Amino acid sequence: MxxxxxxxxxxxxxxxxxxxxxxxxxxxxxxxxxxxxxxxxxxxxxxxxxxxxxxxxxxxxxxxxxxxxxxxxxxxxxxxxxxxxxxxxxxxxxxxxxxxxxxxxxxxxxxxxxxxxxxxxxxxxxxxxxxxxxxxxxxxxxxxxxxxxxxxxxxxxxxxxxxxxxxxxxxxxxxxxxxxxxxxxxxxxxxxxxxxxxxxxxxxxxxxSSDPLEIEVKGKQTHGAAPWLGVDPILTSAQIVMGLHTLVSRTVDITREPAVVTVGSIKGGNRGNIIPDGVRMQGTIRTFDEGMRDDLHERITTLAESIAKGNRAECRVCINKGYDxxxxxxxxxxxxxxxxxxxxxxxxxxxxxxxxxxxxxxxxxxxxxxxxxxxxxxxxxxxxxxxxxxxxxxxxxxxxxxxxxxxxxxxxxxxxxxxxx
Missing domain, CATH: 3.40.630.10 (Zn peptidases)
Incomplete structure (x- = not known):
């Protein structure tokens, strides 16, 4: 043997x-x-x-x-x-x-x-x-x-x-x-x-751990030729997506544990010359530490809501705890x-x-x-x-x-x- x-x-x-x-x-x-x-x-x-x-x-x-x-x-x-x-x-x-x-x-x-x-x-x-x-x-x-x-x-x-x-x-x-x-x-x-x-x-x-993320941004629909007459949820969503990735690269101590935030789905609008009323994003949050997990949830919510407010849009963030x-x-x-x-x-x-x-x-x-x-x-x-x-x-x-x-x-x-x- x-x-x-x-x-x-x-x-x-x-x-x-x-x-x-x-x-x-x-x-x-x-x-x-x-x-x-x-x-x-x-x-x-x-x-x-x-x-x-x-x-x-x-x-x-x-x-x-x-x-x-x-x-x-x-x-x-x-x-x-x-x-x-x-x-x-x-x-x-x-x-x-x-x-x-x-x-x-x-x-x-x-x-x-x-x-x-x-x-x-x-x-x-x-x-x-x-x-x-x-x-x-x-x-x-x-x-x-x-x-x-x-x-x-x-x-x-x-x-x-x-x-x-x-x-x-x-x-x-x-x-x-x-x-x-x-x-x-x-x-x-x-x-x-x-x-x-x-x-x-x-x-x-x-x-x-794996936590599903959903963000809804509500703006004000208007003609694409006159964006100043509405509130653009697509631009706001783009800024939120960029901000989410900055959270990991600039606010998470990745020398201790890695973390991932990914937006995998973004939907809003149906014509190139119409700014829509809203955008819906879906994503996932991955962490290896419970403290970092909770902190990242709070930071994501604060960042998305703050960016939306700065653009005169409304924002709803929903994060559910998935797998540990x-x-x-x-x-x-x-x-x-x-x-x-x-x-x-x-x-x-x-x-x-x-x-x-x-x-x-x-x-x-x-x-x-x-x-x-x-x-x-x-x-x-x-x-x-x-x-x-x-x-x-x-x-x-x-x-x-x-x-x-x-x-x-x-x-x-x-x-x-x-x-x-």
Whole structure:
């Protein structure tokens, strides 16, 4: 047995044998789920596949309909020990697939009042298949397992439809972390920014908080040839956008933590010679520190309202707190990086930079110490900085990542159970 699979827990050899035998089925599950993606809070088919699988494994409890379509399974080992939770997200994105894969999605549905394509453009199909595989491996060694494993299959990580609750926050409200309460929670994410065979980790803040921003500027409509007769909300909005970016570059101490403010949508007017009544902007705020987060919210509001007032316009700023910072418990991370190194080889396990993307796994970590790590999904030999990223219609996964993720999550689970039994 080589160094990458040197056992640290008594079940290591059994895990390796079972994982490699299960790999073809995990790939098949992933391809089936990839071909039939579903949007947040609508993962009916996916949840049905998961629930049927967990029931066939003989889990002690399988709850369905948690936070609309979530599934929570409970496996009690044959020996006393702690409770650990594992999470996979199930939803796809409103993206029309352009990969050309034989199992590419052709699904179309309604989203926000529009017909859209649906694609697993972020790799959640891989996460579901991996956790189904982990459940099968651990169920097969139930008698030797010291403790209890809770499997959380979560809907709507990519946000629920407008007007609905969903995701990790709603799963928690509906008891996903109760009866029993886990001592720790683990999750993973396939990443286009790492080559297959590589695992990425970071202690402390690893992914940013994500807060939606909406600004409405109200002016006074007039002819474009006589702007002095009205109040121009387009000019005012342009000044606000420039000011928002100045906030980060001139008022945020980015030597301590990075921050991002992006305006991604701006709508106003319908003719080139008419100054409209109003403009609506939408954007996102990303931070890694709660104090900086609150301070930036206040500064954005003050700046937008002040610029509008200076232009005789009115302004309404709405900032809602979205996902919190994904925070890897430092002690838990330090304890299980050696496990990841055993799985992938020390040279293939890297400490990654902070990620300005966000994850609602953060809500679980608010209540339970957690570790969230990344599994490389870009084929070896391809520069991961130049390939199509997660959320792209051309996002591709090297399926070697499935076995890597399966082995890593199973070994981390077994190491945790034995270390805390």
């Amino acid at each position: 080589d160094a990458a699979v040197t056992p640290a827990h008594s079940l290591a050899a059994l895990v390796e044998e079972a994982a490699r035998a299960l790999e073809p089925r995990v790939i098949a599950w992933r391809r089936d789920i990839h071909e039939h993606p579903e949007l947040g809070n609508r993962e009916v088919r996916t949840a049905g596949i998961v629930a049927e699988h967990l029931r066939k494994l003989g889990l002690d409890e399988v709850r369905t309909g948690v936070a609309y379509t979530g599934v929570v399974g409970l496996l009690k080992g044959g020996k006393p020990g702690p409770v650990v939770a594992l999470r996979a997200d199930m939803d796809g994105l409103p993206v029309t697939e352009e990969t050309g894969l034989p199992f590419a999605s052709k699904v179309r549905t309604q989203w926000q009042g529009e017909e859209v394509g649906v694609m697993h453009a972020c790799g959640h199909d891989c996460h579901v298949a991996i956790l189904m595989g982990v459940a099968e491996i651990l169920a097969g060694m139930r008698d030797q397992l010291p403790g209890t494993v809770k499997f959380i299959f979560q809907p709507a990580e990519e946000m629920p439809p407008a007007g609905e609750e969903g995701g990790a926050r709603l799963m928690i409200q509906e008891g996903a972390l109760e009866k029993p309460v886990p001592k720790a929670i683990f999750g993973l994410h396939v990443s286009s920014r790492l080559n297959a065979g590589t695992i990425g980790w970071r202690e402390g803040p690893v992914m940013a 910072v994904t925070y890897n418990d430092p002690a838990l991370t330090a304890q299980f990086v050696p496990t990841l190194e055993r799985v992938a080889g020390a040279s293939n396990v890297v400490r990654v930079d902070k990620v300005t993307g966000s994850e609602d796994f953060s809500f679980f970590q608010k209540l339970v110490p957690g570790l969230f790590f990344f599994v490389g999904a870009t084929a070896p030999g391809i520069d991961p900085t130049k390939t199509y990223s997660n959320h792209s219609p051309k996002f591709m996964v090297d399926e070697d990542a499935l076995l890597q993720g399966l082995r890593a999550l199973t070994h981390v689970t077994c190491d945790f159970l034995e270390a805390n039994a």
